Amino acid sequence: MMIRIKKEHRWLKNFLSAHRVDAIISDNRFGLYAEHIPSVFITHQLAIKTGLGPWFDSRARSMNYNHINRFSEVWVPDNPHGYSIAGELAKPAMMPVPPVKYIGGISRFEKCDPVEMQAGDLITHPVDLLIILSGPEPQRSIFEQKLLEQLPAFNGGLYW
Numbered sequence: 523m524m525i526r527i528k529k530e531h532r533w534l535k536n537f538l539s540a541h542r543v544d545a546i547i548s549d550n551r552f553g554l555y556a557e558h559i560p561s562v563f564i565t566h567q568l569a570i571k572t573g574l575g576p577w578f579d580s581r582a583r584s585m586n587y588n589h590i591n592r593f594s595e596v597w598v599p600d601n602p603h604g605y606s607i608a609g610e611l612a613k614p615a616m617m618p619v620p621p622v623k624y625i626g627g628i629s630r631f632e633k634c635d636p637v638e639m640q641a642g643d644l645i646t647h648p649v650d651l652l653i654i655l656s657g658p659e660p661q662r663s664i665f666e667q668k669l670l671e672q673l674p675a676f677n678g679g680l681y682w
Contacts, residue, residue: 527553527589547597552589563593566600566607568622569614583614591619599628651676 530553534546538556546561548554555561568590570582590596600612602624612624655666 530554548593552592555592555594560594561592562595562597563590563620564597564599565590566598567611568596568598568618569611571611583616587618593620595620596622598622598624599626600624601626 530551532553534554534556537543538559543556543559546554546556546559547564548561549564552563555563568583568586570579570586572578572582596618598608598612600606600608602613606612607627653669655662655669657665
């Protein structure tokens with residue numbers, strides 16, 4: 523990981539020497555910051571839960587903040603109050619040094635009007651749950667298996 527961060531930062535330095543840039547927005551890429559240009563780090567995960575206990579969580583947070591503190595600002599795609607997608611991962615007791623701004627949920631999905639379904643359509647009944655899985659293996663498959671184990675308890679309309 524450290525090698526990748528150094529490569530990203532070296533690439534950015536080369537890029538900045540050839541191009542004029544007013545600001546950098548890094549989507550969870552620790553190496554994409556510059557000291558002389560406003561650099562924003564986007565993450566939903568300020569706290570890290572290792573599953574190994576508070577001491578390990580604290581060490582992981584410290585390493586995470588060592589990288590995040592190089593940025594001018596942090597944007598968290600979550601809500602600052604009330605319903606939170608990332609929960610305590612996005613709202614730790616100890617915050618990084620740069621100002622943290624909660625920018626609300628972001629999605630490429632847009633709300634659309636209900637569509638009248640007719641016989642012959644692929645889906646002819648209301649769907650109460652839609653699951654789209656992606657991500658690195660093996661975590662994606664592990665998550666899929668956990669969902670499949672829990673879905674029989676779901677009381678809404680399912681489409682397989």
